[in-house]
Amino acid sequence: MLTAAARPSWPAAVSPLVLGAVAGPRRAARVLGVFPTCVYVGLGPHDAVLALLARDALLQPIGLRLPTWSPDVRWDVSPGDEVDVGEGRVRLARADVVAARVQRLPRVAPPPPDQPPHRPLDCALDCTLDDTDCALHCALDWPPEAQRWLAALAQDLAAAALTNQPVAPFLRSLVGAGRGLTPSGDDAIAGVVLALRAAGRLRAVDRVGSHLGPLLDRTTSVSAALLRAAVEGYAVPEVVALLAAPGPSPDPRLLERVLAIGHSSGRDLLAGITGARRALSAHRAVGHRAVGHRAVGHRTGTVHASAQEGVLHA
Structure with missing residues (x-):
């Protein structure tokens, strides 16, 4: 076990997104959550969080x-405990996690200029979201009502960002909607910005990101930090790989790995990606256009009601 009598030091690969905090001056930080495979540590600002990850963690x-x-790690901390972060390490109660190297993160990249636009997720996800006779839908037991609403709101958000229309009303409907460390609405937003980035629509990504920041206090610190990362193109490797995959339909094995993320985070991310892909297809087909015929007030009211009734789960 890693909790021997002598205080051990555990080497770790540090993400460049939290390298500044880890390498900076020593300071007190607060443990936000403890799980078998990871510990979340708040760095002060609401959207500043680092995660200590065992090898088998996401x-x-x-x-x-x-x-x-994780079976060989005992974190020996509890939510609310104070730990020290800085000078190249995180000091837990009985061990130090030491930044031994900088990790190279997978990142969603815009397509090369000569690559034609492709829609690798539309076929499989459209049939599941429309609840038709689809083997994938039956095998994976999608909750179609919640996913349809998420995908529809994501489509409106992406369409607004693509056409320089107001995005704040859609963001206010989504940020923090749902339960858990990463609410469903947040995961859908992440799917939108990642899909827009994968399509090379960086101005649309920036438009969403600039309006997202003031709303992040509506959600959890962990989710806020991950949304910040998504705006910059960072996500778990499975999602990055799915967005980079060419072809008319996704690799079923890769799709299943994405769907397995969290309780429903993978599905909610895919709902966001699907909505963004639909908006991108419409934008390419007809050029710049208004957000569409759906009324913002109607859509937002439905999503919040669904969240309150427990339809959306993180």
């Missing part, structure tokens, strides 16, 4: 990743 872009499997 590779989040805000983390320090240990080479050790």
Whole structure:
């Protein structure tokens, strides 16, 4: 076990997104959450969080990743505990997590200029979201009502960003909607900005990001930090790989790995990606256009009601 009598030092690969905090001056930080595979540490600002990740944890872009499997790690901290961060390490109660190297993170990149636009997710996800006779839908047991609303709101958000229309009303409907560390609405927003970036629509990404910042206090610190990362193109490797995959339909094995993320985070991310892809297709087909015929007030009221009734789960 890693909790020997002598205080151990655990080497870790540090994400460049949290390198500044880890390498900077020593300061007190607060433990936000403890799980078998990871510990979340708040760095002060609401959207500043680092994750201590065991080897079998989801590779989040805000983390320090240990080479050790979670059964061999005892964090020996609880939510609310104070730890020290800085000078190249995170000091827990009985061990130090030391930044031994900088990790190279997967990042969603715009397509090369000569690559034609492709829609690798539309076929599989459209049939599941429309609840038609689809083998993937039956096998994965999608919750169609919640996913349809998420995808529709994501489509409106992406369309507004693409046409320089107001995005704030859609963001206010989505940020913090749902339950858990990463509410469903937040995951859908992440899917939107990642899909827009993958399509090379960086101005649309910046438009969403600039209006998202003031709303992040509506959601959890962990989710706020991950949304910040998504705006910069960072996500877990499975999502980055899915967005980079060419072809008319996704690799079913890769799609299943994305769907397995969290309780419903993978599905909510895919709902956001699907909505953004639909908006991109419409934008390419008809050029610049208004957001569409859906009334913002109607849509937002439905999503908030769904969230309150527990339809959206993180």
